Ligand SMILES: Nc1ncnc2c1ncn2[C@@H]1O[C@H](COP(=O)(O)OP(=O)(O)OC[C@H]2O[C@@H]([n+]3cccc(C(=O)O)c3)[C@H](O)[C@@H]2O)[C@@H](O)[C@H]1O
Ligand SMILES: Nc1ncnc2c1ncn2[C@@H]1O[C@H](COP(=O)(O)OP(=O)(O)OP(=O)(O)O)[C@@H](O)[C@H]1O
């Protein structure tokens with residue numbers, strides 16, 4: 001049985017940075033070659049980053065992507081890395097149209113190509129808008145083993161390339177991915193890889209991107225699964241990693257079997273019938289342990305923020321820190337993502353701010369060591385009111401807007417990106433001030449319901465205690481009743497249902513697309529359902545103007561849920 005040393009490079013590309021991404025592939029190929037790997041596989045659209053959206057329509061971008069493949073192949077060979085077979089995702093186009101493509105590089109040239117067959121067109125994906133599907137399955141022979149090549153969504157469909165791979169009697173299927181994180185998706189993925197391994201009657205090697213691109217965060221979770229469903233290696237989530245392992249795989253027949261009448265035509269490419277074995281065996285493959293839901297989500301939010309800030313050329317962020325739970329959790333995420341020295345937190349007290357709010361903001365600053373300031377807003381609010389006759393809601397919102405102006409002034413003056421703090425529950429019902437507390441470049445809590453905000457706060461503090469660190473979030477910020485403090489004695493509970501009740505209704509209406517009658521049938525109070533649904537529908541205009549934020553759920557506001565603003569239909 002031939003033994004192949006396979007490397008899976010779970011790494012973090014940047015969309016549009018063809019030069020930077022090529023040099024990442026070069027660097028990690030060099031590590032893989034150093035570890036004696038015969039084959040190294042990189043994620044989907046590695047050279048362009050993923051998803052590239054309408055960049056696909058620019059001919060200059062497609063041409064640059066194709067050029068990057070050729071230049072990378074040549075560079076690898078001239079640097080003595082040409083013998084390592086490199087499998088890498090890129091953007092291609094032929095006479096049929098743009099392709100989500102995979103290149104195989106060997107000894108200075110692109111020796112094989114595969115075009116993604118199944119194009120996802122649901123949720124955040126729009127691949128029917130961008131790509132033409134491939135209709136052939138590429139099988140490369142390396143070291144006497146036949147390896148079928150597939151791309152991401154190909155794994156999610158039955159009866160496609162994996163079924164054809166079984167007919168082609170391959171020993172291994174490599175699947176390269178740009179598969180975004182969602183809570184619990186890792187469980188789905190493992191089951192799916194096992195199903196496809198059974199369908200292909202072959203070992204499956206799954207390599208995923210890690211890192212964030214705008215609202216998507218990719219968790220990695222690369223793995224190798226045997227045809228009987230047994231997991232033999234699994235990378236950790238949310239970290240770059242080169243997984244190298246020795247695989248004993250069935251030898252290919254001297255002549256590839258003829259596959260007729262299948263969904264895809266099989267194209268066989270011979271690269272090598274034997275390979276040079278390394279003197280040293282590869283280290284035993286590791287199966288990274290799974291973490292709790294809270295730990296997983298926290299890592300997703302930290303990486304989502306860090307990559308957004310870093311990839312957009314910023315060093316730090318500024319946060320309006322109220323002493324309440326939302327801004328406290330955003331601040332803790334920012335400190336973990338960027339280090340407290342790169343986090344400016346500003347307490348912006350008004351005449352309605354309670355002493356405990358001011359104290360809790362200061363306490364959080366002390367606990368974390370971030371850059372803390374106090375900017376009282378009352379003089380600015382008063383001078384506005386001295387020049388304009390405002391009352392009621394207009395005055396309440398004016399305070400939030402003065403805070404927004406101050407935060408943007410700090411950003412303009414000193415450079416940090418402003419983070420906004422509205423959680424998913426508030427965004428759902430429009431409980432925020434437009435151009436006020438909703439001001440900002442990025443919102444780490446955009447897809448985090450309020451009840452989960454509290455859970456994450458508790459988890460983060462407990463985690464600090466487990467590590468012997470100071471818990472970053474003041475206990476009182478977690479336990480006190482939420483209040484916008486825009487008028488005396490104001491509580492969220494005056495305007496909104498209890499958050500436990502609200503989040504349960506929102507999970508059904510937003511995440512589950514249930515209608516009013518389904519929600520009432522599920523046991524919710526009809527009057528509360530009606531009020532909540534009305535608030536959600538009316539707030540579409542606010543969401544359409546809201547900052548981007550990391551997706552962690554099956555249905556995040558934004559691309560996952562596209563609704564008209566002008567809309568007279570209600571359930
Ligand atoms: N369909 C539509 N398309 C486009 N724009 C539309 C619109 N409908 C209203 N608008 C515009 O939106 C305005 C109303 O929105 P907005 O000005 O935000 O005001 P609004 O939503 O009426 O009030 C903000 C609410 O958020 C609460 N809140 C909760 C939590 C935190 C904070 C905080 O600030 O810290 C605030 C606050 O207590 C208040 O109840 C209208 O005056 C109109 O200009
Ligand atoms: N006194 C304040 N100083 C600084 N920022 C403030 C102040 N009051 C409100 N903000 C900003 O406005 C945001 C919205 O207020 P909101 O009350 O919804 O959130 P919170 O205070 O963080 O949490 P909670 O809703 O649980 O009280 C805050 O997260 C914060 O960024």
Ligand SMILES: NC(=O)CC[C@H](N)C(=O)O
Pocket residue numbers: 044120125151152153154156177178179180
């Ligand atoms: N890039 C893709 O094809 C992703 C689609 C796939 N269903 C996933 O989320 O993993």
